[in-house]
Amino acid sequence: xxxxxxxxxxxxxxxxxxxxxxxxxxxxxxxxxxxxxxxxxxxxxxxxxxxxxxxxxxxxxxxxxxxxxxxxxxxxxxxxxxxxxxxxxxxxxxxxxxxxxxxxxxxxxxxxxxxxxxxxxxxxxxxxxxxxxxxxxxxxxxxxxxxxxxxxxxxxxxxxxxxxxxxxxxxxxxxxxxxxx
Numbered sequence: 001x002x003x004x005x006x007x008x009x010x011x012x013x014x015x016x017x018x019x020x021x022x023x024x025x026x027x028x029x030x031x032x033x034x035x036x037x038x039x040x041x042x043x044x045x046x047x048x049x050x051x052x053x054x055x056x057x058x059x060x061x062x063x064x065x066x067x068x069x070x071x072x073x074x075x076x077x078x079x080x081x082x083x084x085x086x087x088x089x090x091x092x093x094x095x096x097x098x099x100x101x102x103x104x105x106x107x108x109x110x111x112x113x114x115x116x117x118x119x120x121x122x123x124x125x126x127x128x129x130x131x132x133x134x135x136x137x138x139x140x141x142x143x144x145x146x147x148x149x150x151x152x153x154x155x156x157x158x159x160x161x162x163x164x165x166x167x168x169x170x171x172x173x174x175x176x177x178x179x180x181x
Contacts (some may be wrong), residue, residue: 008102053131054105063124
């Protein structure tokens with residue numbers, strides 16, 4: 001089994017949720033239990049107000065990638081599926097959810113899902129409840145400025161001023177494709 005969570009930091013609440021999940025599993029779902037045990041054994045517990053704002057915690061909105069594929073965006077939740085939230089949430093009671101919990105933006109972790117090894121990478125962290133609560137939220141990533149709006153009439157006039165022969169073509173009514181003039 002390929003698992004390993006080096007550098008995992010968790011809040012006390014997240015640690016307690018994972019420990020309760022492990023206890024609830026009992027002898028069922030040994031692969032998930034192994035991932036949870038590894039996560040709990042390697043986790044460093046951090047106070048809510050001291051957790052890095054770029055670390056995935058429960059109820060964080062996170063962009064992640066599995067095996068280098070297109071990133072997905074989910075909210076990491078402590079509960080299982082709720083009606084109507086398919087594709088919006090990721091329960092921590094899944095191998096992907098456990099693997100994400102405690103990782104920092106830019107970190108990766110290896111885990112197994114259905115007997116197949118995978119690598120998960122945290123691409124971005126859009127919201128972390130602890131950072132929002134304690135005012136430690138990082139500044140939003142820089143965004144590209146909006147594209148300029150093109151004024152086609154002004155562009156034609158500017159082109160006509162530069163090239164006098166373009167002015168006579170600017171007002172030409174071109175025939176539609178497939179029609180006769």
